[in-house]
Amino acid sequence: QLQLQESGPGLVKPSETLSLTCTVSGGSISSSSYYWGWIRQPPGKGLEWIGSIYYSGSTYYNPSLKSRVTISVDTSKNQFSLKLSSVTAADTAVYYCARQRSMVYATGWGQGTLVTVSS
């Protein structure tokens, strides 16, 4: 059974870089049918897509975040990662990693990890 698990610091200082990793188990990140994405949810608010990556390394980003986002993949570890630079309090959110069928919809989600931006 597919499982996704986010990991990384729960507290990041303003202007620094947020870094998270998603470890995939129960399935291969190199599957040709899926993209792997990051989605976030500020406390009490709705969902926002951050970006997605294919196992080959092709990436797509939310235009509103594109200048600050880097998503990478490590197929040898069955992991993909998110870096978000120059964070502010507005980046405080629960960050989810997800498996996306052909990038169209998310069929599986991690449990989410809360990242707070504060000094």
Add this chain to the structure above:
Amino acid sequence: EIVLTQSPDTLSLSPGERATLSCRASQSISSNYLAWYQQKPGKAPRLLIYGTSSRAADIPDRFSGSGSGTDFTLTVSSLEPEDFAVYYCQQYGSSPPELTFGGGTKVEIK
């Protein structure tokens, strides 16, 4: 960028009642690219419907989706206690590839 507007913001219903949730797109989208998710407090969203009307694995048949063009609907035929949650619609745009979500509809117990 396509904007998805969900209505109502909150739906107050009793168990056993029918819930009808609306998702309206700012421009026409392919029915292949519209999905619905359910989210309970403190949990990750769960895929309910993809391709406008196809139920995801293990989703009971009281959940159904319909629509085309700019207007899409999620219907829960008879609410069970576990169905009280927030529901989000989501669309996939292909040029460039991106996902957008609606603002959500909360279905609460009346």
